[in-house]
Amino acid sequence: MSVTVLTPRQYSRAEIAKSHEAPGRPSKRLAGGWIADNVGAQKAILLCDFCAPKFNPRANGYEVLWKHLPPCRGDCLGCKTFTVHGRLYIPQALHDAVAYDGRPRRGRQARSYA
Amino acid sequence: MKLAYTMSGGGPLIKQYFVGAHVTTAGIPMLQAAAGDYGLIAASVSGAANFVGVSLDTSGSGTLTTKGNTTSMSEGLTGVISVILNPSAVYKIRLAGSATTGAALVQTTNITADTNALTTTITSGDPVPNSPEMDEGTIVCIAGANVGLKRKIDSTTATTAVVEMPFPYTIAVGDIFIVTPATMFPDVKATVQLTTLLDEADASAAWSGDADIRTIGLDFDNSSTTDAKNNSWLYGVFGDSIFTN
Numbered sequence: 275m276s277v278t279v280l281t282p283r284q285y286s287r288a289e290i291a292k293s294h295e296a297p298g299r300p301s302k303r304l305a306g307g308w309i310a311d312n313v314g315a316q317k318a319i320l321l322c323d324f325c326a327p328k329f330n331p332r333a334n335g336y337e338v339l340w341k342h343l344p345p346c347r348g349d350c351l352g353c354k355t356f357t358v359h360g361r362l363y364i365p366q367a368l369h370d371a372v373a374y375d376g377r378p379r380r381g382r383q384a385r386s387y388a
Numbered sequence: 389m390k391l392a393y394t395m396s397g398g399g400p401l402i403k404q405y406f407v408g409a410h411v412t413t414a415g416i417p418m419l420q421a422a423a424g425d426y427g428l429i430a431a432s433v434s435g436a437a438n439f440v441g442v443s444l445d446t447s448g449s450g451t452l453t454t455k456g457n458t459t460s461m462s463e464g465l466t467g468v469i470s471v472i473l474n475p476s477a478v479y480k481i482r483l484a485g486s487a488t489t490g491a492a493l494v495q496t497t498n499i500t501a502d503t504n505a506l507t508t509t510i511t512s513g514d515p516v517p518n519s520p521e522m523d524e525g526t527i528v529c530i531a532g533a534n535v536g537l538k539r540k541i542d543s544t545t546a547t548t549a550v551v552e553m554p555f556p557y558t559i560a561v562g563d564i565f566i567v568t569p570a571t572m573f574p575d576v577k578a579t580v581q582l583t584t585l586l587d588e589a590d591a592s593a594a595w596s597g598d599a600d601i602r603t604i605g606l607d608f609d610n611s612s613t614t615d616a617k618n619n620s621w622l623y624g625v626f627g628d629s630i631f632t633n
Contacts, residue, residue: 296406374391
């Protein structure tokens with residue numbers, strides 16, 4: 275008679291983290307309303323290059339983040355598709371906390387970078 | 389802390405996660421919760437094990453449920469936080485002079501000239517180089533003939549800091565330096581102690597057995613002594629990412 279042995283699966287740390295992902299926009303919500311809710315909650319907003327033109331960051335007190343980097347990747351907040359040409363917007367109030375201001379160019383001895 | 393660039397050259401990968409406890413500060417390291425707990429949690433000042441990414445916003449202030457509250461869409465965003473996931477991301481972290489975010493670095497004024505350009509002798513009242521221990525850290529000249537130059541500290545006493553490689557010019561009386569535990573050679577020290585709010589590096593403490601952050605570079609603004617004390621940064625990558633170990 276065959277014997278079936280059940281062993282607990284060993285989940286990797288990455289798999290455990292994936293179980294904590296937020297589901298994103300509910301399927302019955304319109305994109306505009308969901309993004310408006312995110313704006314109200316002052317969340318970072320990632321939009322694909324199709325949804326980005328429909329969002330006015332300045333009117334909502336937001337700004338584009340990381341103009342010096344390649345496009346962001348992730349799930350678009352509007353259409354829920356995974357984009358590799360995403361644009362991330364943050365509330366202007368969070369500029370000092372997360373925005374990279376670069377290294378200003380000054381005189382020969384003005385900055386020492388190792 | 390801010391994303392400067394990724395070592396892979398690729399764009400940032402962003403995901404939204406639930407948190408296990410509310411996060412009220414943006415730009416802080418987020419970790420995987422302990423076994424049996426749910427969601428991401430903020431790092432501690434001396435620990436960043438099981439690093440997931442750096443947060444981009446805050447999680448709100450409502451009541452957290454196990455999987456977030458989805459009955460109301462506005463409440464459905466409570467407990468949700470956006471995180472940068474790239475394990476090779478290099479973050480720009482400000483060097484603070486204490487555990488308080490925004491604190492200026494404390495200067496050290498040399499009181500004894502050294503023509504060998506190896507030894508900096510502190511003035512009474514300056515930070516003591518060996519308490520907390522700054523050996524293997526970095527000393528940078530912000531005023532004097534060696535302005536803008538930095539060296540690795542080879543040894544310390546209660547009144548001196550000796551560098552491994554001499555400065556090109558004599559260390560004169562009155563030259564001003566900043567001594568930090570940040571090292572340019574992360575093989576010796578691969579830890580950083582964070583400030584209370586977790587968004588900056590506490591350069592007033594000895595870094596030993598703290599958050600696993602590997603230094604890629606140090607950036608000191610030598611435009612003036614004031615700028616050097618308020619606008620100096622560490623570029624680091626987190627060493628214990630859940631996506632690489």
